[in-house]
Amino acid sequence: MSAITHLQFLESEAIYILRETAAQFQKPALLFSGGKDSIVMAWLARKAFYPSKLPFPLLHVDTGHNFPEAMEYRDWFVQEIGASLTVGLVQKSIDDGRVQEEKGHNASRNKLQTVTLLDTIEEHQYDACLGGGRRDEEKARAKERFFSHRDEFGQWDPKNQRPELWNIFNGRKHFGEHFRVFPLSNWTEMDIWQYIRQENIPLPSLYFSHKRKIIERHGQLLDASTGIIPLLDEEKPKVKEMTIRFRTVGDATCTGAVESTASTIDEIVAEVAAARQTERGTRADDKRSETAMEDRKKEGYF
Amino acid sequence: MDVLVNPTESSLLRFTTAGSVDDGKSTLIGRLLYDSKSIFEDQLLAVEESSKRRGDAHVNLALLTDGLRAEREQGITIDVAYRYFATPKRKFIIADTPGHIQYTRNMVTGASTADLAIILIDARLGVIEQTMRHTYLASLLRIGHIVLAVNKMDLVNFDQAVYDKIVADFQAFAKGLDNLPNVTPIPMSALNGDNVVDKSEATPWYQGPSLLQHLETVQVHTETAADEARFAVQWVIRPISDREDAKLGNLHDYRGFAGRMASGTFRVGDEVLVYPSEMTTKITGLHTYEGPQEETTPQLSYSITVADEIDTSRGGMIVKAAQPAQTTHEFDAMICWFADKKILKPRGRFHLRHTTNDVRAIVTDVLYKVNISTLEKSIESKEFALNDIGCVRIRCASPIFFDPYAKNRTTGSFILVDEQSNNTVAAGMIQRSVDADDFEDPGAAI
Numbered sequence: 001m002s003a004i005t006h007l008q009f010l011e012s013e014a015i016y017i018l019r020e021t022a023a024q025f026q027k028p029a030l031l032f033s034g035g036k037d038s039i040v041m042a043w044l045a046r047k048a049f050y051p052s053k054l055p056f057p058l059l060h061v062d063t064g065h066n067f068p069e070a071m072e073y074r075d076w077f078v079q080e081i082g083a084s085l086t087v088g089l090v091q092k093s094i095d096d097g098r099v100q101e102e103k104g105h106n107a108s109r110n111k112l113q114t115v116t117l118l119d120t121i122e123e124h125q126y127d128a129c130l131g132g133g134r135r136d137e138e139k140a141r142a143k144e145r146f147f148s149h150r151d152e153f154g155q156w157d158p159k160n161q162r163p164e165l166w167n168i169f170n171g172r173k174h175f176g177e178h179f180r181v182f183p184l185s186n187w188t189e190m191d192i193w194q195y196i197r198q199e200n201i202p203l204p205s206l207y208f209s210h211k212r213k214i215i216e217r218h219g220q221l222l223d224a225s226t227g228i229i230p231l232l233d234e235e236k237p238k239v240k241e242m243t244i245r246f247r248t249v250g251d252a253t254c255t256g257a258v259e260s261t262a263s264t265i266d267e268i269v270a271e272v273a274a275a276r277q278t279e280r281g282t283r284a285d286d287k288r289s290e291t292a293m294e295d296r297k298k299e300g301y302f
Numbered sequence: 303m304d305v306l307v308n309p310t311e312s313s314l315l316r317f318t319t320a321g322s323v324d325d326g327k328s329t330l331i332g333r334l335l336y337d338s339k340s341i342f343e344d345q346l347l348a349v350e351e352s353s354k355r356r357g358d359a360h361v362n363l364a365l366l367t368d369g370l371r372a373e374r375e376q377g378i379t380i381d382v383a384y385r386y387f388a389t390p391k392r393k394f395i396i397a398d399t400p401g402h403i404q405y406t407r408n409m410v411t412g413a414s415t416a417d418l419a420i421i422l423i424d425a426r427l428g429v430i431e432q433t434m435r436h437t438y439l440a441s442l443l444r445i446g447h448i449v450l451a452v453n454k455m456d457l458v459n460f461d462q463a464v465y466d467k468i469v470a471d472f473q474a475f476a477k478g479l480d481n482l483p484n485v486t487p488i489p490m491s492a493l494n495g496d497n498v499v500d501k502s503e504a505t506p507w508y509q510g511p512s513l514l515q516h517l518e519t520v521q522v523h524t525e526t527a528a529d530e531a532r533f534a535v536q537w538v539i540r541p542i543s544d545r546e547d548a549k550l551g552n553l554h555d556y557r558g559f560a561g562r563m564a565s566g567t568f569r570v571g572d573e574v575l576v577y578p579s580e581m582t583t584k585i586t587g588l589h590t591y592e593g594p595q596e597e598t599t600p601q602l603s604y605s606i607t608v609a610d611e612i613d614t615s616r617g618g619m620i621v622k623a624a625q626p627a628q629t630t631h632e633f634d635a636m637i638c639w640f641a642d643k644k645i646l647k648p649r650g651r652f653h654l655r656h657t658t659n660d661v662r663a664i665v666t667d668v669l670y671k672v673n674i675s676t677l678e679k680s681i682e683s684k685e686f687a688l689n690d691i692g693c694v695r696i697r698c699a700s701p702i703f704f705d706p707y708a709k710n711r712t713t714g715s716f717i718l719v720d721e722q723s724n725n726t727v728a729a730g731m732i733q734r735s736v737d738a739d740d741f742e743d744p745g746a747a748i
Contacts, residue, residue: 003313003314004313004599004600004601004602005313006313006314006392006393008599008601008602009314009601010314011603012562012601012602012603015562015603016536016562016603019536019537019560019561019603020536020658022537023536023537023616023658046591047590047591048560048603049537049539049560050539050589050590050591050605051539051541051545051547051549051550051553051556051558051589052539052540052541053541135384135386136386142383142384142385143381143382143383143384158381159381161381162725162726163382163407163408163410163411163640163726163729164411164726165410165411165414165415165715165717165726165729166414166415166711166712166715167415167562167712168655168656168657168715168716168717170655170717170719170724170726172653172719172724173724174724185384186384186386186395188386188388188393190388191393
């Protein structure tokens with residue numbers, strides 16, 4: 001018998017984790033940002049429970065700094081797979097005085113999401129949140145578990161994680177604690193793209209090459225067409241139209257574009273194969289310090 | 303950079319690396335990633351900057367794999383780190399584990415999902431206690447393939463006599479193990495890249511493959527369709543709807559047992575035995591989102607429908623009627639103790655997690671402990687502390703459906719979960735069922 005392909009293995013493993021999550025927790029939710037990883041995760045969830053509908057809602061933590069294309073896609077996709085959607089608004093956390101908005105022209109709501117996420121988890125009593133995080137993304141994520149335990153403050157303790165052996169996952173917890181679950185832990189960026197191609201999964205148009213007004217800041221190509229990122233006076237004359245695409249789709253204030261003419265999945269796969277930078281290399285939020293991701297994760301970030 | 307593999311042909315190899323900082327383990331992994339062009343520019347840049355800040359003479363590739371703040375500060379790997387790389391021929395997942403004795407639990411964890419283990423030897427030191435410990439763990443966890451990486455050959459002038467003696471010493475030791483794995487020795491220098499990706503000119507006397515050539519071609523997949531079919535039920539799919547599905551028709555009576563094939567193959571029409579009721583029935587459908595399938599493939603996920611109304615749910619298991627699993631309340635197992643703040647004593651109570659089953663269990667006796675430095679069995683102490691390995695007898699409140707670990711890594715493995723902390727405190731491998739005559743009422747004492 002020939003061995004199964006690596007994509008078959010990864011798909012089956014993710015389906016196994018999704019079913020374990022539904023079975024081991026009272027009230028899970030699937031974190032859905034409209035980015036490609038969460039799209040693939042929701043796509044796999046539909047397969048895992050077919051012909052039933054998803055036994056959990058999609059949960060979007062909305063910074064309010066969204067690309068309109070991502071929002072359109074989100075609403076279409078939720079309809080398409082017959083899921084229900086819960087939204088946690090960062091704006092509401094700001095209005096309620098739960099968080100304070102960062103100041104200055106580099107201000108981002110990326111960090112504020114953590115509070116909104118934890119508040120939303122508490123409000124709806126979710127006991128497990130499925131996330132699209134992958135271990136190849138960032139070095140702190142390389143030591144993340146499939147079933148990642150969080151204390152009642154939502155914190156991750158990297159030195160005190162439960163060992164995971166074979167395919168046995170321990171979701172036992174005390175009241176008030178919860179889990180983050182990462183079914184795509186073993187996928188790489190290339191696996192995601194090859195799977196999208198194999199399954200013909202529709203994506204937000206942001207992932208494909210298009211013309212956009214761009215401002216270059218600290219080596220990053222940032223959006224200057226939606227007005228979400230405030231421009232300094234001296235930057236305004238430097239805005240130029242470029243042919244770009246996004247490799248990740250997160251909060252618009254910290255998602256950098258890459259110059260690209262790749263307008264089909266095949267072209268993107270070829271481009272990813274030749275890329276000289278990790279996809280998180282385009283994320284300003286990781287550049288704040290060497291252990292920025294670890295620090296955010298300890299506080300309860302995705 | 304992620305290499306473009308052929309998605310319709312490339313298989314996956316999972317391997318583990320055991321060794322200490324001093325053996326050059328992280329250097330070897332860094333070298334594999336670097337020479338196979340799996341490291342990105344920004345990652346290399348970050349490592350170069352960190353190396354400079356720390357005052358290292360070379361670019362310290364170990365900084366690629368040690369991600370946590372404490373690891374970078376102390377220059378050690380604390381946890382299991384998973385690394386990914388690909389060549390046009392294969393995708394690889396590395397479970398990178400620290401090699402010192404105090405990290406035995408991490409090695410056991412990394413080994414549990416690996417098909418192959420790379421065991422590093424410092425050519426200057428030869429086969430030492432640590433080598434034997436790592437090999438013992440690989441054989442205990444039933445990793446079928448070992449690469450004996452005789453590293454730092456540059457420091458012994460690539461002397462064939464040194465290499466031959468190490469290989470002979472190792473083989474003499476490995477003969478004494480219960481499950482003798484396939485051993486492939488390779489002389490190398492991870493620091494300079496000799497025999498890591500490309501064959502080295504410094505070892506003209508060595509005829510075998512480079513490490514990467516071996517990893518790309520070694521056949522490790524031992525599961526075959528001829529194995530006994532095992533399918534643990536994770537979840538029951540019941541749409542409870544009168545919806546018409548394009549592929550399945552009316553869903554009102556749909557009741558599918560969702561799970562993953564641990565081993566073997568089912569075909570539609572197969573007569574099956576369903577645990578825990580031990581009733582027999584026939585398979586009527588093998589469903590995936592892509593549509594009904596005629597037969598299953600090991601490791602893939604399905605939703606199975608059967609002809610009769612059978613009482614099973616999560617924790618149950620479906621097997622071929624002609625190939626039953628064993629059922630038992632009491633069994634002997636090898637365990638590795640994982641808890642640092644708690645000691646296992648006889649009569650300890652736990653949740654036992656086995657396949658998708660969760661039953662209460664009690665450790666009734668300690669049969670022996672293994673000294674993992676000398677590999678000798680002893681019964682001097684009946685208490686297990688962190689990293690201790692030994693054989694125990696366990697009694698469960700309700701029966702489990704299993705195969706010995708030697709026969710099936712999925713249906714023969716379990717974990718113990720502490721009742722108070724909910725932490726995973728032990729990993730276990732079932733050896734044998736204890737004869738039913740040995741006790742009266744298995745459930746009564748719990």
